[in-house]
Structures are given as structure tokens and as C-alpha cells.
Amino acid sequence: MTGARPKTGxxxxxxxxxxxxxxxxxxxxxxxxxxxxxxxxxLCPRCHAPLHERRPGSRSVCAALLLTAAILYVPANLLPxxxxxxxxxxxxxxxxxxxxxLLHAGSWPLxxxxxxxxxxxxxxxxxxxxxxxxxxxxxPAPAAPRSRLYRMVEFVGRWSMLDVFAVTVLACLVQFRTLxxxxxxxxxxxxxxxxxxxxxxxxxxxERLLWDSDAAA
Amino acid sequence: xxxxxxxLAEPARGRSVAYVWLLPALVALxxxxxxxxxxxxxxxxIEIGFRxxxxxxxxxxxxxxxxxxxxxVTEIHVAPDRKQVVVTARIHRDARDYLVEDxxxxxxxxxxxxxxxxxxxxLVSGAYIGVDVGRSGVERRRFAGLEAPxxxxxxxxxxxxxxxxxxxxxxxxxxxVYYRHIAAGQVIAYALDPGGNSxxxxxxxxxxxxxxxxxxxxxxxxxxxxxxxxxxxxxxxTESLTSLLEGGIAFQNLPGVERAASVPADTPFRLYSDxxxxxxxPETLVDTFVMVFDGSLRGLAVGAPIDLGGITVxxxxxxxxxxxxxxxxxxxxxxxxxxxxxxRSRTRDGAESVPADGSSxxxxxxxxxxxxxxxxxxxxxxxxxxxxxxxxxxxEHPRAPRDHVRWEQRPALFPxxxxxxxxxxxxxxSIAKKLDQVPFDRISARLLTTMxxxxxxxxxxxxxxxxxDTDIAPQVEATLTEARGAMQNAKSALAADAPLQSDxxxxxVQLAHAARSVRVLMDYLDRHPESLLRGKPKEAP
Numbered sequence: 001m002t003g004a005r006p007k008t009g010x011x012x013x014x015x016x017x018x019x020x021x022x023x024x025x026x027x028x029x030x031x032x033x034x035x036x037x038x039x040x041x042x043l044c045p046r047c048h049a050p051l052h053e054r055r056p057g058s059r060s061v062c063a064a065l066l067l068t069a070a071i072l073y074v075p076a077n078l079l080p081x082x083x084x085x086x087x088x089x090x091x092x093x094x095x096x097x098x099x100x101x102l103l104h105a106g107s108w109p110l111x112x113x114x115x116x117x118x119x120x121x122x123x124x125x126x127x128x129x130x131x132x133x134x135x136x137x138x139x140p141a142p143a144a145p146r147s148r149l150y151r152m153v154e155f156v157g158r159w160s161m162l163d164v165f166a167v168t169v170l171a172c173l174v175q176f177r178t179l180x181x182x183x184x185x186x187x188x189x190x191x192x193x194x195x196x197x198x199x200x201x202x203x204x205x206x207e208r209l210l211w212d213s214d215a216a217a
Numbered sequence: 218x219x220x221x222x223x224x225l226a227e228p229a230r231g232r233s234v235a236y237v238w239l240l241p242a243l244v245a246l247x248x249x250x251x252x253x254x255x256x257x258x259x260x261x262x263i264e265i266g267f268r269x270x271x272x273x274x275x276x277x278x279x280x281x282x283x284x285x286x287x288x289x290v291t292e293i294h295v296a297p298d299r300k301q302v303v304v305t306a307r308i309h310r311d312a313r314d315y316l317v318e319d320x321x322x323x324x325x326x327x328x329x330x331x332x333x334x335x336x337x338x339x340l341v342s343g344a345y346i347g348v349d350v351g352r353s354g355v356e357r358r359r360f361a362g363l364e365a366p367x368x369x370x371x372x373x374x375x376x377x378x379x380x381x382x383x384x385x386x387x388x389x390x391x392x393x394v395y396y397r398h399i400a401a402g403q404v405i406a407y408a409l410d411p412g413g414n415s416x417x418x419x420x421x422x423x424x425x426x427x428x429x430x431x432x433x434x435x436x437x438x439x440x441x442x443x444x445x446x447x448x449x450x451x452x453x454x455t456e457s458l459t460s461l462l463e464g465g466i467a468f469q470n471l472p473g474v475e476r477a478a479s480v481p482a483d484t485p486f487r488l489y490s491d492x493x494x495x496x497x498x499p500e501t502l503v504d505t506f507v508m509v510f511d512g513s514l515r516g517l518a519v520g521a522p523i524d525l526g527g528i529t530v531x532x533x534x535x536x537x538x539x540x541x542x543x544x545x546x547x548x549x550x551x552x553x554x555x556x557x558x559x560x561r562s563r564t565r566d567g568a569e570s571v572p573a574d575g576s577s578x579x580x581x582x583x584x585x586x587x588x589x590x591x592x593x594x595x596x597x598x599x600x601x602x603x604x605x606x607x608x609x610x611x612x613e614h615p616r617a618p619r620d621h622v623r624w625e626q627r628p629a630l631f632p633x634x635x636x637x638x639x640x641x642x643x644x645x646x647s648i649a650k651k652l653d654q655v656p657f658d659r660i661s662a663r664l665l666t667t668m669x670x671x672x673x674x675x676x677x678x679x680x681x682x683x684x685x686d687t688d689i690a691p692q693v694e695a696t697l698t699e700a701r702g703a704m705q706n707a708k709s710a711l712a713a714d715a716p717l718q719s720d721x722x723x724x725x726v727q728l729a730h731a732a733r734s735v736r737v738l739m740d741y742l743d744r745h746p747e748s749l750l751r752g753k754p755k756e757a758p
Contacts, residue, residue: 020221040226043225045223060235061237064235068240074248
């Protein structure tokens, strides 16, 4: 992809190279005083928020959140997300069993949608974010495709809540006492946590780290 | 670039600790706790074998004990030998104590058995597996499922008893057991004995009734209708309508037994075919005799009564065939059981006149010998002319040739005589023999010649009649005409207005007058007899 594009001779200017920092609070661009010691703490002259070259602890927080999400991904898929009780008996449904039920019912497009949104996408998010994190540590690589991947991950994240919404709506609507009754299972909670945690991780990840390890730099 | 404001510098602070790593640690811990807890709360997995998996679904079908879920079917597969279906199920942890050796599993489906409908609820909810928790202490993980729900579950108080019978009759699993017409139990199982000659049944008697099962208890088949005909009319006896339909067993104590001891569970009993047989006093003393009859034994069955003056004193035990080599002919010895106590029980002063110990004592033998010497013989009689059923009758035949009981044989040989039917048969036979000797061919030849003679005679008669017709008939006619004329004359002489008639009338009137005069005279003479001598006195003025 990058190879197809005409290479610009000059590198894009970065704050780090120019000695400029952006206040993450009020978005004011400030100059790093030349006299300041390397260890000194810098404050935004407008809002007095601490200034950082990169988001502080971006890597570790992101990694921690990702790890938590990865741990929770297991129970999210194994525990039942929905507990259905009808006249004809009780039923526990996990995400996968729901997909299989949809397949058996013949509505395979819906099954495919749920499968992707609830199983593939969270997994892909976990994998790609983890890969991005690792790539900032390792050898320099082209930044542009990684940035595109990052944007995709961020965009697609909210779609994973589809299942959670479906379950919550069902749990609210299907309350016919003895006839039929839907309760949210613990799996749904874990799944929701996975989605939220991956979204948070994507947010805490400082995209600029990708530039730092850009192969072109 | 220079117009950008410069950042404010501040002395550095200590580095903050990365608290964020606590989050995955906590979550991992929580997950681990949940997993461990789930593993711990997971009960054992069991396997149950069934004939079919009809209505069973993995992860749907529940296992229920008293309608409480205690587990769920997780997997169903066909056994490697393809003879049954193996259902794998996970049992809740708190129900693992239920998995003992005699715990029983069965599939609850809608069922209609013997007028009983059960499991209707499973029509909507789907089948489930029922459990009857056993009492054993030995744990078990593999079970053979029952094809039908158990008739009696372990939690029902009561006791089991074993019944032995020749055949099962109309009883089946689930049939009721009655005590004084109260449904007091059920048949829970039956099986053919290894030899195939008898049937063993298991019955369960519910709690308050099981105390009435004692060593004096008799069980009998209570199914069907028992019709008896006696001098009082027809008696119809049946246990109940349901027992009529699905069969049943009744039990009761022998009458007259006062102190009957209660018996433990699984005590074997004999199942009698009817109440009368069951209630019969047990025979403690049995005399066995052999009787050899000349006539055919057709109609004489094992169990046929031995009759002494209308009292059944025994029964036919066995009928066999023997070949008497010396006589060179077949013999049909009939082995009979005689119960000497029955004779005693019907004599008023008991053992005094009839030693009731049968052949076991010298007195008993002497009594039997005496009776035989007086002409007591066994004979076969027809009990029922319609069915041809026969029985052995002991009767006195004073004119029978002298005979005696051969005690030296084992069993003793009892003398017999020919039955009346045999005699009839014999006399019919002799008649037939005599008929056979009649020269029918000669008779018929003679008859033929006689017939010819008769023919001639008839022709003669015909001729004679013809002569009568021509010669005598006209004369007869003339005579008849004359006779009619004479009759006419007589008639006119006797007519009402004939002179002879009127003369007769007048004569009769005068005769009447004369008679009246004589009566007057007689009256007068009666009152005045003296007038005969003195004459009529003068009339007073």
C-alpha cells in the first residue's frame, strides 16, 4: 500500500522534532523551553495542565486494559449471556450457542452478523491492538498502514455491543412471569466488559507512538 | 514557531506507580475464583443406558427427583455395541449422594397404562428423566435406565413379598393387590423361573397393610369372575371391576388362625389360582394309593377329586402308563392322594370310630382293610355328562369279589371295580354280539318268499271285492230301500198328531187321576186306620 504512493522526500514535521508540545487538555501548542531540564515537569501556560510529549503510561495502561479484556474474553464466550425460562423449560445461551441457534433457524445472514460482531471483532481487536502495542517496542516499521489499522479498530469497536444490546432489550421486554422470562447471564457482563475495555484501550493508545517507530523516520 | 508560548517548567515529582496493572490482576483473580467455584460446584457425571433416546435432548432434558431439577443431560450417543443409547448427564453437586447402586432412572413421557394416564405435563414441557433414589450406600456412576416408571418408589412405606405361581394369570406389572377388597399393594415385577416351569412375582404391600401379611396368609389370583352354582343358586364373586379388567391378587389370613406371626420382607408365598383353593386347610397327612382301572381313563384328569359319599377326600396325583410284561398288556395306574384327616373332621366322635391317621398307623390300616373287606372299592364315575369329566368314587360294593389292599406295594395298591358306565358298555357289547349272531340273510330270504305269498293273497282279495261289487251290492241296495220304508211307517205312527199318541195321552191323564185318588185314600187311612174296620165316621154337623 505504502509502496504504491509517491514518497515525499521530506519527513512530516512532528512536535518532538520541532521541540513543540500540545496540551492534551486545551489543545494549545507550546514550545519547550530550551533551558528546562530533561527531568523537569512542564505545564500548559494557558490551563496549567501537565504537558507530555506522549500520553503518559499509554503503553502500560493500554497493555493492562488489553490483558484484562483478553482474560474476560474467555468467560464472555463460555458463560451464558442469556437465561431464558419458558413454559417448556429453561435454557442457557452462550454467544456461540445463539449463533448456532440462528443458523439452525435458517437465518444465516443474522448468524453471520452476530458471529462477526460478537466473536470475531472483539478477538480481532484484541489481536490487532496487541500487535500495534508490540510494534511500537520492536523494530521500526511503516507507520501509515498501522495507523489505518488503528483507526479501523477504533471505528469497529462500538459494533461489538450489538449482542449486549440485544440481550438487554430482550431481558427488558420478555418478562411474562411464568410464561416466558429472560434474564441477563454473567457472560453478558463479561462480554460487555471486554467491549468496553478494548474501547478504552484503543483510546488510551497514543497513536503518535506509531510514528516514533516509523521505519521512514 | 517563535510566537508559540513557552511551557511553564516545574520541578519534577516522584514517578507514579503503575496502578493500572492491578486491574488485570484483579480480573484474573475473579475469573479464577469463578472458574474454581464452578468446577467445585459441578457435580459428577453419570451415564444411563436406555433403549431409545425418544424425547431426550442434550442440554435440554433435565433430571428430576420429586420434580426438582438435580441435573441435566449433556450428551446422548449410541453405545458401541449398538444395543442401547447411553445418556450422559451432569448431576448437581448437592445431589451426588443420590447416585447409589439401587437408584433408578426412567424417562417420564406421556403414558397410558391400564386406564392410568401419567406424564401429561411432559406433552408440553418435553420428556425428562425421573429418579428414584435408592437406599444403598455404594456409589455408582453408570446406570441402566428403566423403560417404564417403577410401580413403587423407595420412599413409599411398605414391604415386598415374593409369590410363586404356576402361571401369571392375567396379572401384570402394576396390577393391584387387594386385602379385603382394599387396594393394598401392587405387583412390581415378575419373571419366569430358570426352568421355565413357574413364575415368580414380586408384590409390594403398602405400609398399614403389610402387617397383615403373616405366616398364615394366603395369596390368590383375584382376577376374573368366579361363578359358582350350588343348591342356593348362582353366586358371582369378583374382587373389583378394575381387577376384572387388569387382573389382581388378593390376600387374607386363613380363617381360624389366631396367633399368626408377622413375616419379614421378601418372604416367599404361594399364589393360589382362586380363593377356595387358597383358603383350604393345608393337608398335613397324605396317604398315597395306586389304583389300576380296567376301563378307559379318558376324562380323568390330574387333580380330579376322590369322592367318598359326596365328600372329597383326596385328588388324583398322577396318571401313568405301565407295561406289565408278565400279563403282556398295558396298565394305567392312577396315583391318588387321600387326606385321611378329612374323614375324621366329618365324623362326630372323631378318632374313636375312624382312626384318622390313615395308613401311617396300624389302626388306620386295619380300618381301611375292614372297609375294603366290606366291599369298599374305587371306581371311575362320570361327574359331568356334558364335558365327560370323571372322578374316582369310593363306594361299597357288597357283592364285589373279595379283595384287599396290597400294603406291600409302594404306594399301596387299592382294589378297584368297574364303573357303571363300564358295565353299560359291556352289556351293550354283549347285545351287539347277540345281534351279530342273528341270521339276517336267511331272514331276509324268508321274508322275500313271504312277501310273494302276500302278493298272491292280495290279488285274491281283489277278486273277491270285485265280486262283492257286482253281485252283492245291488241286493244290499234293495234291502236298504225296504228298510227305509219300514222306518217311514214307524215314524208316522209315532208322530205328535197320530191317533195312537192322543189315546196314550188320555190314558195317562186317567192314570194320574187314579193315582191321586189312591193317595187321598192312603192319607185318610193313615189318619184313620180304624176306618178300615169301622168305616168312615159320620161327619159332625
